Structures are given as structure tokens and as C-alpha cells.
Amino acid sequence: MRRQIAVLRGGPGDEREVSLRSGAAVAAALRSLGHAVTEIDPRDKALDLPAGTEVAFLALHGAYGEDGTVQAQLEALGVPYTGCGVETSRVAFDKVLTKEHLVSAGVPTPPFAVVDSADAAWPAKLQPPAVLKPVCQGSSVGLHFIGTIGQWKDALRDCLRHDTRALLESRIEGRECTVGILDDQVLPVVEVRPHSGVYDYQSKYTVGATEYLCPARFSPDVTAAVQAAGQAAFEAVGGGPYARVDVIVDPSGAPSVLEINTLPGMTETSLFPKAAAAAGLGYAALCARMVELALARAVERRPAAGWAAAR
Numbered sequence: 001m002r003r004q005i006a007v008l009r010g011g012p013g014d015e016r017e018v019s020l021r022s023g024a025a026v027a028a029a030l031r032s033l034g035h036a037v038t039e040i041d042p043r044d045k046a047l048d049l050p051a052g053t054e055v056a057f058l059a060l061h062g063a064y065g066e067d068g069t070v071q072a073q074l075e076a077l078g079v080p081y082t083g084c085g086v087e088t089s090r091v092a093f094d095k096v097l098t099k100e101h102l103v104s105a106g107v108p109t110p111p112f113a114v115v116d117s118a119d120a121a122w123p124a125k126l127q128p129p130a131v132l133k134p135v136c137q138g139s140s141v142g143l144h145f146i147g148t149i150g151q152w153k154d155a156l157r158d159c160l161r162h163d164t165r166a167l168l169e170s171r172i173e174g175r176e177c178t179v180g181i182l183d184d185q186v187l188p189v190v191e192v193r194p195h196s197g198v199y200d201y202q203s204k205y206t207v208g209a210t211e212y213l214c215p216a217r218f219s220p221d222v223t224a225a226v227q228a229a230g231q232a233a234f235e236a237v238g239g240g241p242y243a244r245v246d247v248i249v250d251p252s253g254a255p256s257v258l259e260i261n262t263l264p265g266m267t268e269t270s271l272f273p274k275a276a277a278a279a280g281l282g283y284a285a286l287c288a289r290m291v292e293l294a295l296a297r298a299v300e301r302r303p304a305a306g307w308a309a310a311r
């Protein structure tokens with residue numbers, strides 16, 4: 001069925017450029033399926049959706065797009081949207097809240113500390129090597145790998161340029177991978193092998209900078225453990241129609257959850273589409289499935305929303 005779809009891309013966050021690329025790819029895929037697509041860039045956080053919009057496809061990344069803000073705006077307008085709801089988005093975007101939910105649910109995750117001052121001393125309970133990142137950012141914005149405490153001050157100052165709080169996390173040496181979840185289906189695990197040895201912003205978004213193995217070459221037992229950790233992590237923050245969970249697997253095969261992404265990247269190098277493709281779902285079909293899940297959720301919520309009546 002031909003739908004009137006608004007693809008939200010760009011936005012005000014630090015991940016704007018990646019979001020523009022995700023949204024362009026999504027819009028092209030949906031048009032190829034015959035849908036009427038309008039691309040909208042809510043750079044000023046104002047939503048001006050065309051009349052007759054049936055669903056908003058969220059190709060936003062970072063602040064505003066993933067933290068529950070645009071989700072609340074769309075719910076107030078009664079417009080169905082792709083991705084997780086307000087509360088799951090809010091919790092998953094905040095790395096500290098995510099950690100607290102994971103610990104409470106017994107999901108394995110590296111030890112951590114929270115810092116809110118550029119003058120803060122190194123947290124005594126942790127030892128290098130460690131990873132420093134803004135509490136509310138994604139796409140490796142403000143990310144620093146710290147090998148010695150001597151690197152602490154400069155890394156902390158830079159990290160806090162992107163947020164008022166920073167998360168310091170023990171760095172677990174191992175194989176980095178990601179687990180996609182789509183409508184309760186756990187997708188094949190993707191292992192990432194950056195040629196630089198560090199999966200940073202450049203490695204993520206430069207074509208050819210990283211080798212991707214999907215399905216990852218783990219034993220069946222380790223694969224099952226990684227997928228179970230990813231699914232448990234998503235459920236711990238509230239769950240929803242889809243997400244991507246980043247996991248590190250230590251040399252013994254034990255997984256530890258790093259982050260949860262409620263609006264996974266949809267660029268040509270993004271991991272979620274790779275996992276879906278390995279499960280037999282091509283890019284355009286994946287986008288269509290995301291739209292279907294958004295509309296199905298809207299039907300379930302029909303008594304509480306104005307969207308169905310307005311149609």
C-alpha cells in the first residue's frame with residue numbers, strides 16, 4: 001500500500017551529517033517501493049509535517065532524535081513513528097541510565113564511573129586502559145581510548161565539550177561486535193574489525209576502513225551468549241520494535257554490553273542493515289518493515305491517540 005511518509009533526517013545534534021546520509025538512503029529505498037516520501041530536516045527542533053502524513057520515519061541520530069524528544073513531539077501530534085517509544089529512547093540514550101538498568105537486570109557490562117567536571121581526578125576505582133565518552137552522544141562523538149592516566153586531563157576536557165557528563169569505562173580487550181533486534185527476532189551477530197585497531201568515527205563512516213564479518217565467526221555457544229546478552233540488554237531498558245546493541249567479547253568468550261542504539265544507523269556502512277541482510281532482509285524490505293512496525297504500534301494505541309480518528 002502506498003503511504004505518505006515523512007523521513008526525518010539531519011536535526012540539531014552532533015551526529016547531523018551521519019543522519020543526513022541515513023535519511024537519504026532511507027528515503028530512496030522507500031521511494032523505490034512506491035511510497036510518497038517527504039524529507040524533513042528538523043534542525044531547529046520544529047516539526048512541520050505535510051498534511052496527510054501517515055508515519056514519520058526517524059533517521060535521526062544523537063540528541064533530539066534518540067533521546068525521546070522528537071518521539072514525544074510526534075506522540076503529541078498523533079503521528080506514528082519508527083523506532084522505540086519515549087521512555088525507552090530516553091533511557092537508552094543516556095549511558096549512565098543504561099548502565100544502571102543493565103546492572104539492575106544482571107546484564108554483564110564493564111565497570112564504570114561518571115565524571116562531571118573537567119578538573120576531576122581520575123576515579124580511584126578504575127585502572128587504565130579505559131574508554132571515555134560523553135554520556136549523551138553516539139557515533140563515537142567525543143570518544144577517547146585512554147592507555148595511561150597521563151592522558152586523562154586532555155581527553156576529559158575534549159569529551160566534556162560534547163556533554164556535561166562523561167562516562168569512564170574499563171576497556172575490555174576482545175572482539176567488538178553488535179547484535180540487531182528486529183520485532184523480537186535477534187539478527188545474526190556482526191563483528192567489526194577496524195583496520196586502524198580502533199572503531200572510532202572515521203572507522204565507522206569511511207568506506208573500506210573496517211572489515212565486517214556477518215555472521216561473526218564465533219562458536220555456536222558464544223554466538224548464543226552474545227545474542228542473549230543483546231536481547232536482555234534491550235529488554236532491560238524497555239524494549240521496542242528494533243535496536244542495535246554493541247557488545248565486546250573477551251578472549252574467554254564472555255560478552256559485555258557496551259551501548260544500546262534505539263535508532264541504528266542506516267548508511268551504506270551501517271551495521272543494522274548488514275545484520276538484516278544476513279537474515280535475508282534486504283535494505284528496502286528492512287525500511288518497509290520498520291514502517292509496518294510503526295503503523296502496527298499506532299493501531300495498538302489507537303484509543304489513546306488522535307491519529308486514527310484524524311485519518
